[in-house]
Amino acid sequence: MHLIDKIIIGTYITLIFIIGILMRKRVSNFSEFMLAGQGLGLSLGVTSMLGTELGLITVMNFSELGVLQFFSSFHIGLFGFIVTLTVGVSGFVVSELREMNVKSIPEFYGKRFDSRVRLIGAILLVLGGVLNMGIFLKIGAQFIQSIFNFPSDTDTLKIIMIILLIIVLTYTIMGGMLSVILTDYFQFVILSFGLIYVTIYSIYFLGWNNIFESIEVFANNQEKSPYNPFITKGGSYVVWQLILAFVSAVVWPTAITRALSMKDSKTVKKQYMWSSISFLVRFMIPCFIGICALVYFDGIIINSEETLMPEYLRDILPIGFLGLVTAGMISAFMSTHDSYLLCWSTIITNDIIDPLTNYNLTSRSKINISRIIILILGIYILLWGLFYDGGDAIWDYLGVTGAIYFSGAITVLIAGIYWEKASEIGAILALLGGLSALLGLEPIRILLFPNLTGSQIGLISVLVTIIMMIVGSVLFPSKRKI
């Protein structure tokens, strides 16, 4: 990498670091720390949504999907667009949550049901979410190692992970949500520019028709369909992606935290309508770059499907632009990490520790507890990064841990808002029913259900939570009046 590229990246990281730290003075209470005082305007709401939801892990993962599934992987982006746009137009779930003025999904459980549902919901959410983010740091560090062409030994990887983590931890601990939102803005600008530039440059460099023709040849050689997802992955996989699109826009805590930070429910709807474009490109553009990498290397995987994209970028991008694009990718890494760290730590404080201490904590103590938890989470993800060996089973494990939370949360959220008869017992059973997603873990699945795929078990798990909610609510109706 040329010196100019390195200077661009260094300047950018320093700028983000300074902005984050400067926001420290603005944090006066816990609501400011957790949700930026719930007074965000549309533009920062939209930029922050993209900054959070388009992480480096997403870019790496979906460029790999582009390499493996070709253009048929675009259906995931299309679903993200349709689902998020529908939510934006109708205000389904998100408007109601914002109007209730809650700070988190577990807080909604507490208001709608009772403190038991809130506690169980918060524990499952944190369990699924924290396990889910364990892998992010190492994947981000691998990208940087690959694009800078650093030595591929583990010591270098460890140093990169520690430096990245210190930067993110420092500004997240100090400035809370406001520093996350402001740094998200700059990350949005750099990241978007990087993605648009790489996409247009790839089309110019490889040729529009050549990209499609080459992929058709590769797919034909592998006896796969380059375009039809039903043939490539099957119907249950496609339906499962539709549910995941709803989860990532509405149920996943980092996304809903963005909605709850907005100044009112009308702005939330507009935020979702605009963010539907973000949810399209967050999947489609990384898939496209992965496809272009495959075409560039003539269908040959040099090291792994995962690192094909950074190797491609390193090869084709001119001096200066490689620095900008890399800064964009580092942005993707930082903006996801800061949001995740803040989200889980404030939910642990707000929905687990505060209820357990009978709501006696002052705003200042809640901020300090959240800061300590951010630090602990930072150490946890560093340890994960050091010991994770990159096996596919662990990817599977992380996917399943996410499903432990969201399988139950989808049902409890929707039923809690739109079904008057939903009861506390029904909600608890549905949340616990989400644990059935554990059956999707590869060793368990192969042992018990060798004929079912992970997506099919995911769908069954959601169905189980719906049945649990209905049965629990009918047999044990709520005594509270809504």
Next chain:
Amino acid sequence: MTWKFLWQIVFILGLSLFILMVIKFSIGGFREIIEILWKEND
């Protein structure tokens, strides 16, 4: 309509909308940041 044509249309429309969105919210976001910093100075 073939799958290939569908993905080409989705890609071109998606990219065009994304470019418009980036321009709109880069400017709008900058204005909101200035407002936040202005409030802090008050």
